[in-house]
Amino acid sequence: MYSYTYDKETGGILLNSFPQAFSKEPRPVYSKELDIYGFDSYWNYEQNDDKPYMWAEANNFYYRGKLVAQVKGGTFFTKPEIIIIDEPEANSLPLKAVDLDLMVLKNKALMESLTATTIKDVFNTFSKYENKVDIFHVSFSGGKDSVVTLDIVQRALPHNKFVVIFGDTGMELPETHQIVEYTMDYCKKNGIEFYVAKSHLTPSESWRMFGPPTSTVRWCCSVHKTTPQLLLLKDILDKDNFTEMAFVGVRADESVRRRSYDYISYGTKHCGQFSCNPILYWNSAEVYLYIYANKDRLRLNEVYKRGNTRAGCLVCPMSTNRNDYLNYRCNPNQTKILTDMIFDLNCSEKDNTPEKISYVENNGWKARKNGRDLKIALKDYDESVIGKELSITFKNHDNSWRQWLKTLGQVLPTDNQNEVRIMIKDEVKGLKIIELENQYITIIASNDPTTINVLFLKNLRKILRKSHYCVACKVCQANCKFGNLSFDDNGKIAISDNCIKCGQCLDINTGCLVYKSLWLSKGLGNMDKKRTLDCYAAHGPKIEWFQEFVKLGDDFSKNNSLGSAQKPMFNRFLKDAGIIDEKCNRTNLGEKLVNSELQDLSIWALMLVNLSYTPQVGWFVKSFNFDSLISRNEIVALLSNMPEIKDSALKAIPPTLKRISSLPLGKLGFGTNDKATKELGGLSFYRTAWQDVDAKVILYSLYKFAEACGDYYQFTLTRLMDTTVESDGVSPVQIFGLDKDVMTGILKGLATNYPDYISVSFTLDLDNINLRQEKTSADVLDLF
Structure with a gap:
């Protein structure tokens, strides 16, 4: 919202009346954080956490507006490095604490204006949606943003018009539970109903069912937060078909993804439900100022005083390495329970080896996209297209697949035990049933590419994945707005004959969150399996080589400046990109590249398509997501889990990827490269979507x-x-x-x-x- 500067008089933050271009998310720094990093060996200060001493933006520490230090690195088991840049006080005089009262006073006018506008917006939202939703609730996490959001809502609305729900994942930091208990007591005294939603599964149980959550397989939020809250709301309202509005403490400055959020949205957090983000446009400076200004009733979670940027879970795939270190350093016993499970479930490295520690330290576990690295990922589920038929083999658990068939259509009676017939939109679909040993079944369906059949096969895959992998996490049950789907105490599913086939229980990525986490890749697909991922050795292509290729034309093969080891690797790359054929003659696409003099990005984009079907580029585009930092260490960690990758390839592939990303391909979706800190391996990549698409x-x-x-x-x-x-x-x-x-x-x-x-x-x-x-x-x- 407002821009800010550092105020030398108070040692705090001073808001300006004009809006910010972007926020650096400043946070207060207390003595507890300074002690953890070891600043007490350099600076003179009291070990008192009543007030902060300075402010930090990312890893930069500012004392009364002056950059005085930085911290570098840090992982679960490795302490960050301190870099002293300047002395906060001359002659080692004691540090001055921030004058919080004066800071609050100097920001009072702007904060009161911002607060009044936010309260008014919440009340107007309530008035607009009061007759459209069954219940309003504040989604409370114990973090600073949810503390402010709850306070804004309780000031805006009558206390009997909303409830508060804390989603207890079982993985929160102990300090968060202190805030929850304080807030629960406050709500009780002020007539606000406060509930705790918790999954029937403990983290130890769910992690051993799903595998550790990752940045791309974030089953944890659905299982441990969203689903328990929705099931709790059904119990509170005593109805299945309801619409709610959740007030959520999401802020746009927290991430690129959240920057795209709307103030009010429908179906983004959970299908059929509204979300309102009251402090969406606040920055962290305003959040902290609000808490300090209302310290008579608000408390700041102690995790922020030790340096955490967020009060999330003890071990989170979206957490920064520095937060990982702080959690392990300050809560070793609780954090170790979860990190030990990462070690225990990982099958890619031998126990207690440096490689296995690296898998955790360098975030290999966070980058996992399937079950390849997990001991619990069994190869007993298979989907195959054989001729004109789809064949799916799975384990028959209590005939649950027959229950799931009710979600697809009307199951018709038949005398043939080896056949199932389903009526879908006035069309009958037939399935062949083959019973195998050990409770396994193969179901065969026509792979006819008609419109109705394509949709039918998509949903058939989903229900059979559910049947095979189901652990009764109840995400499907929460999705059902009509109460037609339930699990008994033993995890057995029952779907009512009244199912209306709305498809909400199937509207889950891949059909089942366990399947998504544990599915196993069958290899490189149609990529050349005879070739290694290290297909260009240490000689990735340079733009200068392409310039020679265009300039010299037919003479390139004889007169180029490439070395004897470089030329065959460049020819291989040109072949992979579709520029030359096996005899090194230019192809149709190669002629277009030469004629364009390398200036036509569409030609480069065509080359990227071709390269995506080759081992190295194909592996990269399939392994890494867009809009997230990809470090060299993360790449090496993933490659290390592949037994066919030699040590020489671990060294050669990242610099080759760097050269490829330095070509125009980098801005078309492959990803650009940049320098990175030593703990990230000195090199990073960042994939962004192609903007001007042809x-x-x-x-x-x-x-x-x-x-x-x-x-x-x-x-x-x-x-x-x-x-x-x-x-x-x-x-x-x-x-x-x-x-x-x-x-x-x-x-x-x-x-x-x-x-x-x-x-x-x-x-x-x-x-x-x-x-x-x-x-x-x-x-x-x-x-x-």
Whole structure:
């Protein structure tokens, strides 16, 4: 909201009346944090946490506006390094604490204006939605933002018009529970109902069922927070079909993703529910000022006094390395319970080896995308397309799959025990049932690519994944707004015959969160399995080599300046990119690259599509997400888990990826590179979506996808968006980072402009894509 400066008079923060360009998320620094890092060996100060001594922005420490120190690094088991930049006080005089009272007074006018506006917005939201929702609740976490949000709401609304719910994950920091107990007592005294929602599964149970949560497989929030809260609200209201509005302490400055949030949203946190973010546009300076200004009733969570930037879980895949260190340093016993499970469940390294410690220290566990590294990921579930049939083999747990069939359509009676017939939209679907040994079953369905059948097969996969992997986490039950789905005390599912087939219980990524976490890749798909990931050795391509390739033309093979080891590697890269053929002659795409003199980004984008079907580039685009930092150490940690990767490859692949990202490919979705701190390996990458997309490139990528999938020319946008599905084809979503709305617009435009190549159908919840089988990816190149 407001910009700020550091105030030398108070040692605090001073808001300015003009808005901020961006926030550096300042936070107060107390003696407890200074002690943990070891600043007591350098500076003179009292060990008193009544008031902060300075402020920090990320790893930079400011004393009365002067940058005095930095901390570098830090992981679970490694202490950050201190860098002293300047003396806070001359001649080692004692540090002066921040004058909180004067700081609050000097910011009073702006804070009162901001607070009044926020309270008014909350009340107006309540008035607008009072007759549209069944209940309002404040989602309380014990962090500073939720403390402020709750206080704003209780000042804006009558206390009998909302409730407070704390989602107890069982993994919170002990200091958070102190805040919860204090807030619970405050609410009781002020007539505000306070509830605690908790999963029936303990973290020890859920982690051993799902595997540790990761940055891409964040099952923990659904299982331990959202689902318990929704089930609790059903009990409070004594109804299944309800609509709620949650007041949430989300702020835009917390992350790039949250910057895109709206003040009020529907269905973003949970399907069918509203969310309101009262302090969405506040920065951290304003949050701390509000707490200090209202210290008569508000408490600051002690975790902030030791240096944590957030009061989340003890071990979180979204946490920073420095927070990991602080949690392990200050709460070793509680944190060790969870880190020990990461060690115990990991099967990629031998016990107590440096590599296994590195897997945790360098965030290999946070980057896990499937069950490959987990001991609990069993290879007893299989989906295969054989000819014109889809075959799925799974374990039959109490015939739960027959219960799940009710969500697809009307199950018709039949005398044949080896057949199931289902009526879906006036069309009967038949399934063949083959019973195997040890309670396993194979179900076979027609793989006919009609619109209805494509949707049917998508949902059939989901229910059979649920049947095989179900641990009764109750996320599906929470999704059902009509009370037609429940689990008994033994985890057995029951679905009522009254099921209306709304599909909400199936609207979970991949169908089942356990499946998403434990599924196993079958390899490199149609990529050349004979080639190693280290396919360019230590000789990644340079833009200068491409410039020579264009300038010298046919003479390049004889007159280039490349070394004897560089030339064959560059030729390999050109072949992989589709620029030259096996005889080193320029291809159609190669001619286009030369004619464009390297200036046409669409040509580079076509090259990136081709490269995505080769081992190294294909592995990179499939392994790492967009809009998140990718460190060299993270890359090495993932590669180390692959037995075929040699030590020489661990050294060669990151610099090769750096060279590739330095080409124009970097800005098209592959990712750009930058220097990084030593603890990150000195190198980092960052993937951002291609902005000025050429729709014809996407058309080319769709044909490449279809050809790689065995000439399967009909598929859905939903399938392209689901990057967890094992496939020989590489989705343009993985290559270029395009979201669903962008893809939808591109596909509609392609269908209009190139009807001889593609048609699409986005009606009645269908999102079918049909490519013309008589066309090929080579034909698409002629459009350029």
